[in-house]
Amino acid sequence: MDSIMAGLPALAFWGAVAVTFFSGFVKGTVGFAMPLIMISAFSAFLPPEIALAGLILPTLVTNISQAFRQGVAAALESARKYWRMITATVVFIIISAQFVRAIPQDLFLLLLGVPVTAYALLQLSGRSLALPLRNRRLAEWGLGIIGGLYGGISGVWGPPVLVYLLSVGAEKVESIRVSGVIFLIGAVVLFLAHLQTGVMNAQTVPFSAALILPGMAGLMLGYRVQDRMDQARFRWWTQVLLVLTGLNLMRRALGF
Template identity: 55%
Template sequence: MYLPEIWILVAAGGVALFAGVVKGAVGFAMPMIMISGLASFLPAEQALAGLILPALVTNLIQALRQGLSAAWGTVRDYRALLIVLCGTIVVAAQLVPILPQAVMLLLLGVPIVAFALSQLAGLQLRIPARRGGRAEIMAGLVGGFFGGIAGVWGPPVIALLISRAADKRESVRVQGVVYLLGSVMLLAAHLRSGVANATTLPLSVVLTVPACLGMWLGFALQDRLDAERFRKWTLIVLALTGVNLIRRALTF
Protein backbone atom coordinates (compact mmCIF):
# COMPACT_ATOMS: atom_id res chain seq x y z
CA MET A 1 0.00 0.00 0.00
CA TYR A 2 1.36 3.43 -0.98
CA LEU A 3 1.56 6.00 1.80
CA PRO A 4 1.71 9.74 0.97
CA GLU A 5 4.96 11.42 2.01
CA ILE A 6 3.36 13.31 4.91
CA TRP A 7 1.92 10.13 6.43
CA ILE A 8 5.26 8.36 6.19
CA LEU A 9 6.83 11.27 8.08
CA VAL A 10 4.09 11.31 10.75
CA ALA A 11 4.24 7.53 11.22
CA ALA A 12 8.05 7.54 11.38
CA GLY A 13 7.98 10.42 13.89
CA GLY A 14 5.54 8.46 16.06
CA VAL A 15 7.84 5.43 16.03
CA ALA A 16 10.85 7.58 16.98
CA LEU A 17 8.90 9.31 19.78
CA PHE A 18 7.78 6.00 21.29
CA ALA A 19 11.29 4.53 20.96
CA GLY A 20 12.70 7.58 22.74
CA VAL A 21 10.21 7.25 25.62
CA VAL A 22 11.18 3.60 26.10
CA LYS A 23 14.91 4.38 25.99
CA GLY A 24 14.52 7.19 28.51
CA ALA A 25 12.49 4.98 30.84
CA VAL A 26 14.43 1.71 30.68
CA GLY A 27 17.75 2.60 29.00
CA PHE A 28 17.58 0.41 25.88
CA ALA A 29 15.41 -0.99 23.04
CA MET A 30 15.38 2.11 20.82
CA PRO A 31 17.01 0.42 17.79
CA MET A 32 14.76 -2.65 18.06
CA ILE A 33 11.63 -0.50 18.23
CA MET A 34 12.73 1.82 15.44
CA ILE A 35 13.92 -0.86 13.00
CA SER A 36 10.84 -3.02 13.54
CA GLY A 37 8.46 -0.06 13.38
CA LEU A 38 10.03 1.77 10.43
CA ALA A 39 10.56 -1.41 8.40
CA SER A 40 6.82 -2.07 8.64
CA PHE A 41 6.19 0.69 6.08
CA LEU A 42 9.64 1.59 4.69
CA PRO A 43 12.24 -0.44 2.78
CA ALA A 44 14.57 -2.20 5.23
CA GLU A 45 17.65 -0.22 4.15
CA GLN A 46 15.83 3.10 4.57
CA ALA A 47 14.53 2.01 7.97
CA LEU A 48 18.09 1.16 9.03
CA ALA A 49 19.37 4.53 7.84
CA GLY A 50 16.51 6.28 9.65
CA LEU A 51 17.52 5.03 13.09
CA ILE A 52 21.25 5.85 12.82
CA LEU A 53 21.28 9.51 13.91
CA PRO A 54 18.53 9.27 16.57
CA ALA A 55 20.43 6.36 18.12
CA LEU A 56 23.72 8.26 17.95
CA VAL A 57 22.40 11.42 19.63
CA THR A 58 20.35 9.68 22.35
CA ASN A 59 23.25 7.33 23.14
CA LEU A 60 25.53 10.35 23.54
CA ILE A 61 23.09 11.79 26.10
CA GLN A 62 22.89 8.47 27.96
CA ALA A 63 26.65 7.83 27.89
CA LEU A 64 27.56 11.24 29.36
CA ARG A 65 24.74 11.46 31.92
CA GLN A 66 27.13 10.44 34.74
CA GLY A 67 30.01 12.56 33.45
CA LEU A 68 32.91 12.24 31.03
CA SER A 69 35.28 10.55 33.48
CA ALA A 70 32.78 7.78 34.25
CA ALA A 71 32.23 7.25 30.51
CA TRP A 72 35.99 7.05 29.88
CA GLY A 73 36.33 4.53 32.70
CA THR A 74 33.74 2.35 30.95
CA VAL A 75 35.71 2.53 27.69
CA ARG A 76 38.82 1.36 29.55
CA ASP A 77 37.06 -1.42 31.47
CA TYR A 78 35.16 -2.80 28.46
CA ARG A 79 37.75 -2.19 25.75
CA ALA A 80 37.73 -5.80 24.46
CA LEU A 81 33.96 -5.70 23.96
CA LEU A 82 34.13 -2.32 22.22
CA ILE A 83 36.97 -3.24 19.86
CA VAL A 84 35.30 -6.48 18.72
CA LEU A 85 31.83 -4.92 18.50
CA CYS A 86 32.98 -1.95 16.41
CA GLY A 87 35.10 -4.08 14.09
CA THR A 88 32.30 -6.58 13.50
CA ILE A 89 29.81 -3.78 12.80
CA VAL A 90 32.04 -2.47 10.01
CA VAL A 91 32.31 -5.90 8.38
CA ALA A 92 28.64 -6.89 8.78
CA ALA A 93 27.38 -3.53 7.48
CA GLN A 94 28.90 -4.21 4.07
CA LEU A 95 26.48 -7.15 3.66
CA VAL A 96 23.36 -4.95 3.78
CA PRO A 97 23.37 -3.67 0.16
CA ILE A 98 23.75 -7.21 -1.24
CA LEU A 99 21.19 -8.99 0.94
CA PRO A 100 17.76 -9.61 -0.65
CA GLN A 101 14.93 -7.65 0.97
CA ALA A 102 13.24 -10.83 2.24
CA VAL A 103 16.46 -12.00 3.93
CA MET A 104 16.92 -8.57 5.53
CA LEU A 105 13.38 -8.66 6.92
CA LEU A 106 13.93 -12.14 8.35
CA LEU A 107 17.25 -11.12 9.91
CA LEU A 108 15.42 -8.19 11.51
CA GLY A 109 12.25 -9.99 12.57
CA VAL A 110 13.44 -13.34 13.92
CA PRO A 111 15.92 -12.04 16.58
CA ILE A 112 13.45 -9.36 17.71
CA VAL A 113 10.65 -11.90 18.19
CA ALA A 114 13.01 -14.36 19.90
CA PHE A 115 14.29 -11.70 22.29
CA ALA A 116 10.83 -10.34 23.12
CA LEU A 117 9.25 -13.77 23.69
CA SER A 118 12.16 -15.01 25.81
CA GLN A 119 11.92 -11.94 28.02
CA LEU A 120 8.12 -12.27 28.33
CA ALA A 121 8.65 -15.91 29.34
CA GLY A 122 11.02 -14.80 32.08
CA LEU A 123 14.16 -16.26 30.50
CA GLN A 124 17.39 -14.38 31.09
CA LEU A 125 20.07 -14.72 28.44
CA ARG A 126 23.40 -15.02 30.20
CA ILE A 127 26.96 -15.16 28.93
CA PRO A 128 29.32 -17.15 31.21
CA ALA A 129 31.26 -14.70 33.34
CA ARG A 130 34.30 -17.01 33.61
CA ARG A 131 37.26 -15.70 31.62
CA GLY A 132 35.68 -12.28 31.17
CA GLY A 133 37.68 -11.45 28.05
CA ARG A 134 36.12 -14.33 26.12
CA ALA A 135 32.65 -13.30 27.27
CA GLU A 136 33.27 -9.76 25.97
CA ILE A 137 34.52 -11.11 22.63
CA MET A 138 31.44 -13.34 22.29
CA ALA A 139 29.09 -10.43 23.08
CA GLY A 140 31.00 -8.19 20.66
CA LEU A 141 30.83 -10.67 17.79
CA VAL A 142 27.09 -11.39 18.14
CA GLY A 143 26.18 -7.78 18.87
CA GLY A 144 28.37 -6.46 16.07
CA PHE A 145 26.87 -8.79 13.47
CA PHE A 146 23.28 -7.81 14.22
CA GLY A 147 24.36 -4.22 14.84
CA GLY A 148 25.88 -3.96 11.38
CA ILE A 149 22.88 -5.37 9.52
CA ALA A 150 20.05 -4.10 11.73
CA GLY A 151 21.40 -1.49 14.15
CA VAL A 152 20.50 -3.79 17.06
CA TRP A 153 23.29 -4.85 19.43
CA GLY A 154 21.61 -4.57 22.83
CA PRO A 155 20.71 -8.16 23.87
CA PRO A 156 24.28 -9.59 23.99
CA VAL A 157 25.50 -6.51 25.88
CA ILE A 158 22.66 -6.80 28.39
CA ALA A 159 23.41 -10.52 28.79
CA LEU A 160 27.06 -9.70 29.55
CA LEU A 161 26.06 -7.10 32.16
CA ILE A 162 23.64 -9.53 33.83
CA SER A 163 26.41 -12.13 34.01
CA ARG A 164 28.66 -9.58 35.73
CA ALA A 165 25.88 -8.54 38.14
CA ALA A 166 26.33 -4.89 37.16
CA ASP A 167 24.27 -2.48 39.28
CA LYS A 168 21.66 -0.19 37.68
CA ARG A 169 23.90 2.89 37.33
CA GLU A 170 26.78 0.91 35.83
CA SER A 171 24.44 -1.00 33.53
CA VAL A 172 22.83 2.16 32.13
CA ARG A 173 26.23 3.88 31.73
CA VAL A 174 27.88 0.89 30.04
CA GLN A 175 24.97 0.48 27.66
CA GLY A 176 25.14 4.18 26.80
CA VAL A 177 28.88 4.08 26.07
CA VAL A 178 28.75 0.81 24.12
CA TYR A 179 25.73 1.92 22.10
CA LEU A 180 27.30 5.34 21.45
CA LEU A 181 30.53 3.94 20.02
CA GLY A 182 28.53 1.34 18.13
CA SER A 183 26.36 4.11 16.67
CA VAL A 184 29.43 6.04 15.52
CA MET A 185 30.79 2.93 13.81
CA LEU A 186 27.36 2.17 12.32
CA LEU A 187 27.20 5.62 10.75
CA ALA A 188 30.77 5.33 9.40
CA ALA A 189 30.17 1.79 8.10
CA HIS A 190 26.95 2.70 6.29
CA LEU A 191 28.43 5.85 4.80
CA ARG A 192 30.85 3.37 3.25
CA SER A 193 28.20 0.78 2.33
CA GLY A 194 25.97 3.43 0.75
CA VAL A 195 22.97 2.79 3.01
CA ALA A 196 23.48 6.19 4.68
CA ASN A 197 23.45 8.76 1.88
CA ALA A 198 22.02 12.11 0.81
CA THR A 199 18.66 10.47 0.12
CA THR A 200 18.23 8.48 3.34
CA LEU A 201 19.95 10.65 5.98
CA PRO A 202 17.53 13.63 5.89
CA LEU A 203 14.80 11.42 7.41
CA SER A 204 17.28 10.31 10.08
CA VAL A 205 18.01 13.97 10.91
CA VAL A 206 14.29 14.74 11.23
CA LEU A 207 13.63 11.69 13.43
CA THR A 208 16.30 12.82 15.90
CA VAL A 209 13.93 15.51 17.19
CA PRO A 210 11.01 13.25 18.27
CA ALA A 211 13.51 10.64 19.53
CA CYS A 212 15.15 13.17 21.86
CA LEU A 213 11.76 14.54 22.94
CA GLY A 214 10.64 10.99 23.71
CA MET A 215 13.81 10.32 25.69
CA TRP A 216 13.21 13.44 27.78
CA LEU A 217 9.64 12.28 28.45
CA GLY A 218 10.99 8.84 29.38
CA PHE A 219 13.40 10.40 31.90
CA ALA A 220 10.52 12.40 33.40
CA LEU A 221 8.28 9.34 33.63
CA GLN A 222 10.97 6.93 34.86
CA ASP A 223 10.15 7.17 38.57
CA ARG A 224 6.37 7.36 38.09
CA LEU A 225 5.85 4.36 35.86
CA ASP A 226 5.15 0.80 36.85
CA ALA A 227 8.44 -0.24 35.26
CA GLU A 228 7.60 -3.94 34.98
CA ARG A 229 4.23 -3.34 33.33
CA PHE A 230 5.75 -0.78 30.94
CA ARG A 231 8.52 -3.23 30.03
CA LYS A 232 5.99 -6.01 29.44
CA TRP A 233 3.88 -3.97 27.02
CA THR A 234 7.00 -2.75 25.23
CA LEU A 235 8.05 -6.38 24.69
CA ILE A 236 4.57 -7.26 23.40
CA VAL A 237 4.76 -4.41 20.88
CA LEU A 238 8.22 -5.58 19.83
CA ALA A 239 7.00 -9.16 19.36
CA LEU A 240 4.05 -8.06 17.22
CA THR A 241 6.15 -5.81 15.00
CA GLY A 242 8.77 -8.55 14.64
CA VAL A 243 6.06 -11.01 13.56
CA ASN A 244 4.91 -8.47 10.99
CA LEU A 245 8.45 -8.23 9.58
CA ILE A 246 8.59 -12.03 9.26
CA ARG A 247 5.18 -12.00 7.54
CA ARG A 248 6.44 -9.43 5.04
CA ALA A 249 9.58 -11.51 4.38
CA LEU A 250 7.55 -14.66 3.70
CA THR A 251 5.19 -12.88 1.28
CA PHE A 252 7.99 -11.50 -0.95
Protein backbone atom coordinates in the same frame (compact mmCIF):
# COMPACT_ATOMS: atom_id res chain seq x y z
CA MET B 1 10.09 20.47 4.14
CA ASP B 2 10.40 18.24 1.08
CA SER B 3 14.16 18.00 1.62
CA ILE B 4 13.73 16.27 5.00
CA MET B 5 10.92 13.92 4.00
CA ALA B 6 13.09 11.71 1.72
CA GLY B 7 10.32 11.66 -0.88
CA LEU B 8 7.87 10.14 1.61
CA PRO B 9 4.17 10.96 1.85
CA ALA B 10 3.34 13.32 4.73
CA LEU B 11 1.54 10.55 6.64
CA ALA B 12 4.60 8.30 6.51
CA PHE B 13 6.92 11.12 7.62
CA TRP B 14 4.79 12.10 10.61
CA GLY B 15 4.34 8.43 11.46
CA ALA B 16 8.14 8.16 11.61
CA VAL B 17 8.25 11.20 13.90
CA ALA B 18 5.71 9.61 16.29
CA VAL B 19 7.56 6.27 16.33
CA THR B 20 10.85 8.05 17.06
CA PHE B 21 9.35 10.00 19.97
CA PHE B 22 7.95 6.81 21.51
CA SER B 23 11.18 4.88 21.03
CA GLY B 24 13.13 7.74 22.62
CA PHE B 25 10.82 7.59 25.64
CA VAL B 26 11.42 3.84 26.03
CA LYS B 27 15.18 4.36 25.72
CA GLY B 28 15.11 7.12 28.33
CA THR B 29 13.20 4.84 30.69
CA VAL B 30 15.22 1.60 30.43
CA GLY B 31 18.30 2.57 28.39
CA PHE B 32 17.75 0.54 25.23
CA ALA B 33 15.30 -0.65 22.53
CA MET B 34 15.20 2.61 20.53
CA PRO B 35 16.64 1.28 17.24
CA LEU B 36 14.72 -1.97 17.59
CA ILE B 37 11.38 -0.19 17.99
CA MET B 38 12.22 2.16 15.14
CA ILE B 39 13.36 -0.45 12.63
CA SER B 40 10.44 -2.73 13.51
CA ALA B 41 7.82 0.00 13.11
CA PHE B 42 9.52 1.74 10.18
CA SER B 43 9.68 -1.52 8.23
CA ALA B 44 5.87 -1.58 8.14
CA PHE B 45 5.59 1.63 6.09
CA LEU B 46 9.05 2.71 4.87
CA PRO B 47 11.40 1.26 2.25
CA PRO B 48 14.09 -0.89 3.98
CA GLU B 49 17.08 1.40 3.34
CA ILE B 50 15.18 4.55 4.40
CA ALA B 51 14.03 2.71 7.53
CA LEU B 52 17.61 1.79 8.42
CA ALA B 53 18.96 5.26 7.59
CA GLY B 54 16.20 6.97 9.58
CA LEU B 55 17.21 5.42 12.89
CA ILE B 56 20.95 6.12 12.62
CA LEU B 57 21.25 9.82 13.58
CA PRO B 58 18.60 9.93 16.34
CA THR B 59 20.14 6.78 17.82
CA LEU B 60 23.60 8.35 17.69
CA VAL B 61 22.56 11.62 19.34
CA THR B 62 20.45 10.03 22.09
CA ASN B 63 23.34 7.70 22.88
CA ILE B 64 25.62 10.72 23.40
CA SER B 65 23.20 11.93 26.06
CA GLN B 66 22.88 8.50 27.68
CA ALA B 67 26.62 7.77 27.70
CA PHE B 68 27.66 11.11 29.21
CA ARG B 69 24.74 11.69 31.57
CA GLN B 70 26.96 11.06 34.62
CA GLY B 71 29.92 12.92 33.10
CA VAL B 72 32.90 12.23 30.85
CA ALA B 73 34.97 10.48 33.54
CA ALA B 74 32.24 7.91 34.25
CA ALA B 75 31.77 7.24 30.53
CA LEU B 76 35.52 6.73 30.01
CA GLU B 77 35.66 4.35 32.97
CA SER B 78 32.81 2.30 31.47
CA ALA B 79 34.63 2.21 28.12
CA ARG B 80 37.80 1.00 29.87
CA LYS B 81 35.95 -1.66 31.87
CA TYR B 82 34.05 -3.09 28.87
CA TRP B 83 36.65 -2.55 26.14
CA ARG B 84 36.47 -6.15 24.92
CA MET B 85 32.76 -5.99 24.17
CA ILE B 86 33.15 -2.56 22.58
CA THR B 87 36.01 -3.72 20.35
CA ALA B 88 34.20 -6.85 19.20
CA THR B 89 30.97 -4.94 18.52
CA VAL B 90 32.71 -2.22 16.50
CA VAL B 91 34.81 -4.58 14.40
CA PHE B 92 31.87 -6.79 13.47
CA ILE B 93 29.53 -3.88 12.73
CA ILE B 94 32.10 -2.74 10.16
CA ILE B 95 32.36 -6.23 8.70
CA SER B 96 28.64 -7.05 8.57
CA ALA B 97 27.62 -3.61 7.24
CA GLN B 98 29.39 -4.43 4.00
CA PHE B 99 26.90 -7.26 3.41
CA VAL B 100 23.71 -5.34 4.22
CA ARG B 101 22.33 -5.93 0.73
CA ALA B 102 23.51 -9.53 0.44
CA ILE B 103 22.68 -11.35 3.70
CA PRO B 104 19.06 -12.40 4.35
CA GLN B 105 17.94 -10.44 7.40
CA ASP B 106 15.16 -12.93 8.20
CA LEU B 107 17.61 -15.66 9.21
CA PHE B 108 19.72 -13.28 11.29
CA LEU B 109 16.68 -11.90 13.11
CA LEU B 110 15.34 -15.37 13.88
CA LEU B 111 18.69 -16.58 15.22
CA LEU B 112 18.85 -13.54 17.51
CA GLY B 113 15.21 -13.50 18.58
CA VAL B 114 14.95 -17.12 19.78
CA PRO B 115 17.83 -17.11 22.32
CA VAL B 116 17.07 -13.57 23.56
CA THR B 117 13.45 -14.52 24.25
CA ALA B 118 14.39 -17.80 25.93
CA TYR B 119 16.98 -16.09 28.13
CA ALA B 120 14.66 -13.31 29.28
CA LEU B 121 11.77 -15.71 29.97
CA LEU B 122 14.03 -17.87 32.13
CA GLN B 123 15.18 -14.75 34.02
CA LEU B 124 11.57 -13.71 34.61
CA SER B 125 10.77 -17.21 35.91
CA GLY B 126 13.33 -16.67 38.66
CA ARG B 127 16.13 -18.88 37.35
CA SER B 128 19.65 -17.51 37.67
CA LEU B 129 21.62 -17.52 34.43
CA ALA B 130 24.54 -15.43 35.67
CA LEU B 131 27.72 -16.07 33.72
CA PRO B 132 30.58 -17.48 35.87
CA LEU B 133 33.23 -14.83 36.40
CA ARG B 134 35.91 -17.08 34.89
CA ASN B 135 33.97 -16.89 31.61
CA ARG B 136 33.38 -13.14 31.71
CA ARG B 137 36.08 -12.22 29.19
CA LEU B 138 34.95 -14.89 26.74
CA ALA B 139 31.35 -13.78 27.16
CA GLU B 140 32.27 -10.16 26.41
CA TRP B 141 34.06 -11.13 23.21
CA GLY B 142 31.37 -13.57 22.11
CA LEU B 143 28.35 -11.38 22.78
CA GLY B 144 30.15 -8.37 21.31
CA ILE B 145 30.77 -10.31 18.08
CA ILE B 146 27.12 -11.41 17.95
CA GLY B 147 25.90 -7.86 18.55
CA GLY B 148 28.20 -6.45 15.89
CA LEU B 149 27.14 -9.02 13.30
CA TYR B 150 23.49 -8.15 13.77
CA GLY B 151 24.17 -4.44 14.16
CA GLY B 152 25.71 -3.87 10.76
CA ILE B 153 22.85 -5.67 9.02
CA SER B 154 19.82 -4.43 10.96
CA GLY B 155 20.99 -1.45 13.04
CA VAL B 156 20.15 -3.42 16.22
CA TRP B 157 22.94 -4.68 18.48
CA GLY B 158 21.48 -4.00 21.93
CA PRO B 159 20.03 -7.40 23.02
CA PRO B 160 23.39 -9.23 23.42
CA VAL B 161 24.75 -6.27 25.41
CA LEU B 162 21.72 -6.30 27.72
CA VAL B 163 21.90 -10.07 28.16
CA TYR B 164 25.50 -9.71 29.31
CA LEU B 165 24.80 -6.83 31.72
CA LEU B 166 21.87 -8.72 33.26
CA SER B 167 24.03 -11.82 33.63
CA VAL B 168 26.79 -10.05 35.55
CA GLY B 169 24.31 -8.15 37.73
CA ALA B 170 25.25 -4.61 36.70
CA GLU B 171 23.27 -2.07 38.73
CA LYS B 172 20.83 0.29 37.06
CA VAL B 173 22.93 3.43 36.57
CA GLU B 174 26.01 1.50 35.44
CA SER B 175 23.95 -0.72 33.14
CA ILE B 176 22.35 2.27 31.41
CA ARG B 177 25.64 4.18 31.16
CA VAL B 178 27.59 1.16 29.81
CA SER B 179 24.81 0.48 27.31
CA GLY B 180 24.98 4.12 26.23
CA VAL B 181 28.76 4.01 25.75
CA ILE B 182 28.64 0.78 23.72
CA PHE B 183 25.61 1.95 21.75
CA LEU B 184 27.26 5.33 21.06
CA ILE B 185 30.48 3.87 19.71
CA GLY B 186 28.50 1.37 17.67
CA ALA B 187 26.22 4.12 16.36
CA VAL B 188 29.20 6.20 15.18
CA VAL B 189 30.65 3.17 13.43
CA LEU B 190 27.26 2.29 11.90
CA PHE B 191 26.89 5.85 10.59
CA LEU B 192 30.37 5.85 9.03
CA ALA B 193 29.92 2.35 7.62
CA HIS B 194 26.65 3.29 5.91
CA LEU B 195 28.10 6.48 4.52
CA GLN B 196 30.42 4.11 2.72
CA THR B 197 27.67 1.66 1.66
CA GLY B 198 25.44 4.48 0.41
CA VAL B 199 22.55 3.85 2.82
CA MET B 200 23.27 7.31 4.26
CA ASN B 201 23.08 9.69 1.30
CA ALA B 202 21.81 13.13 0.25
CA GLN B 203 18.21 11.92 0.48
CA THR B 204 18.32 9.94 3.73
CA VAL B 205 20.66 12.07 5.89
CA PRO B 206 18.21 15.05 6.13
CA PHE B 207 15.38 12.64 6.95
CA SER B 208 17.41 10.98 9.70
CA ALA B 209 18.50 14.38 11.06
CA ALA B 210 14.85 15.52 11.24
CA LEU B 211 14.12 12.64 13.62
CA ILE B 212 16.73 13.76 16.18
CA LEU B 213 14.40 16.28 17.84
CA PRO B 214 11.48 13.91 18.52
CA GLY B 215 13.96 11.26 19.65
CA MET B 216 15.56 13.63 22.17
CA ALA B 217 12.16 14.87 23.38
CA GLY B 218 11.09 11.30 24.11
CA LEU B 219 14.43 10.55 25.78
CA MET B 220 14.15 13.49 28.19
CA LEU B 221 10.64 12.42 29.20
CA GLY B 222 11.87 8.85 29.70
CA TYR B 223 14.70 10.02 31.97
CA ARG B 224 12.11 11.34 34.41
CA VAL B 225 10.59 7.85 34.68
CA GLN B 226 14.01 6.17 34.91
CA ASP B 227 15.10 8.32 37.86
CA ARG B 228 12.09 7.14 39.88
CA MET B 229 12.58 3.44 39.11
CA ASP B 230 14.28 1.15 41.66
CA GLN B 231 16.80 -1.60 40.75
CA ALA B 232 14.37 -4.53 41.01
CA ARG B 233 11.75 -2.86 38.84
CA PHE B 234 14.42 -1.79 36.36
CA ARG B 235 15.62 -5.38 35.95
CA TRP B 236 12.02 -6.63 35.61
CA TRP B 237 11.16 -4.11 32.91
CA THR B 238 14.44 -4.81 31.10
CA GLN B 239 13.63 -8.52 31.04
CA VAL B 240 10.06 -7.88 29.87
CA LEU B 241 11.32 -5.67 27.05
CA LEU B 242 13.87 -8.32 26.09
CA VAL B 243 11.04 -10.85 25.77
CA LEU B 244 9.03 -8.44 23.62
CA THR B 245 12.18 -7.63 21.65
CA GLY B 246 12.88 -11.28 20.96
CA LEU B 247 9.28 -12.03 20.00
CA ASN B 248 9.24 -9.06 17.65
CA LEU B 249 12.49 -10.17 16.02
CA MET B 250 10.95 -13.59 15.41
CA ARG B 251 7.77 -11.98 14.07
CA ARG B 252 9.79 -9.96 11.57
CA ALA B 253 11.85 -13.00 10.58
CA LEU B 254 8.75 -15.10 9.94
CA GLY B 255 6.94 -12.31 8.08
CA PHE B 256 3.93 -11.94 10.40
